[in-house]
Amino acid sequence: MSHIPEQSAADSLAKGLLEVRRLKARYGPIEVLHGLALSVDKGQLVSLVGANGAGKTTLLRVLSGVHPASEGTVMFGGQDISRVSSHARVSLGICQAPEGRQVFGPMSVEDNLLLGAYRRRNAQLSERMEQVYLLFPVLKEKRRLLAGTLSGGQQQMLAIGRAPMGEPQLLLLDEPSLGLAPLFVAEILQVIDRLREQGMTILLVEQNARAALAMADFGYVVETGRIVKSGSGRELLGSDDVRRAYLGM
Numbered sequence: 001m002s003h004i005p006e007q008s009a010a011d012s013l014a015k016g017l018l019e020v021r022r023l024k025a026r027y028g029p030i031e032v033l034h035g036l037a038l039s040v041d042k043g044q045l046v047s048l049v050g051a052n053g054a055g056k057t058t059l060l061r062v063l064s065g066v067h068p069a070s071e072g073t074v075m076f077g078g079q080d081i082s083r084v085s086s087h088a089r090v091s092l093g094i095c096q097a098p099e100g101r102q103v104f105g106p107m108s109v110e111d112n113l114l115l116g117a118y119r120r121r122n123a124q125l126s127e128r129m130e131q132v133y134l135l136f137p138v139l140k141e142k143r144r145l146l147a148g149t150l151s152g153g154q155q156q157m158l159a160i161g162r163a164p165m166g167e168p169q170l171l172l173l174d175e176p177s178l179g180l181a182p183l184f185v186a187e188i189l190q191v192i193d194r195l196r197e198q199g200m201t202i203l204l205v206e207q208n209a210r211a212a213l214a215m216a217d218f219g220y221v222v223e224t225g226r227i228v229k230s231g232s233g234r235e236l237l238g239s240d241d242v243r244r245a246y247l248g249m
């Protein structure tokens with residue numbers, strides 16, 4: 001029988017842009033992620049759904065490097081980044097849009113967007129900014145205003161619009177529609193869909209499970225720190241368990 005060297009076995013597992021294996025994380029003595037595995041391929045939109053407290057935010061915090069994994073591996077682009085700092089992960093192209101409305105109020109909308117462009121050279125900035133303005137026309141209209149004067153929904157759009165300015169390899173979005181009026185929710189979800197159409201790889205945590213799964217290439221259901229189900233967005237939407245637990249059907 002031919003022998004497969006360990007390294008090539010590991011390589012064959014690491015096909016996705018992001019590969020998470022046996023991931024554990026804790027807050028003090030309490031473990032909240034219990035050996036979680038998932039993968040995200042380049043260009044995919046992957047949605048994580050699950051009840052409050054299931055561990056979705058913690059997972060994103062571990063992926064962006066702001067919370068340590070206690071065990072397991074995070075591979076990104078074939079490289080083990082499990083022990084890499086959050087700063088270095090940003091340089092590698094992992095970007096987490098800040099939760100909610102975290103913008104710099106005393107700065108203009110345009111300057112807020114430029115802050116997201118740390119990875120871009122000047123020549124490409126205006127082109128990228130125009131692309132963001134195409135996604136969010138209201139930000140173009142208000143580009144000279146102080147961010148603090150925007151409505152809550154517009155500030156949330158700015159916080160999300162800033163992320164693609166740096167052309168991340170992987171965009172992590174935690175509840176981008178949280179607390180928004182239904183009109184803004186629909187708009188934010190459309191923008192995320194368009195970012196995916198433009199080829200961006202996105203890992204999305206979203207309370208609106210139906211919409212998050214409907215637009216996802218692939219989805220994972222997280223329950224108390226474990227993945228309990230996975231499949232294409234369509235498969236999960238059709239699953240009785242998922243419909244009962246997360247879609248109120």
Ligand SMILES: Nc1ncnc2c1ncn2[C@@H]1O[C@H](COP(=O)(O)OP(=O)(O)OP(=O)(O)O)[C@@H](O)[C@H]1O
Nearest residue numbers: 027028030032050051052053054055056057058059
């Ligand atoms: N800073 C913290 N210190 C201690 N425990 C925490 C902390 N943050 C989260 N937890 C706990 O970790 C578990 C997972 O929380 P997490 O926020 O990751 O879940 P979630 O799925 O994102 O839920 P939500 O949608 O409510 O944010 C929960 O039991 C929560 O109470």
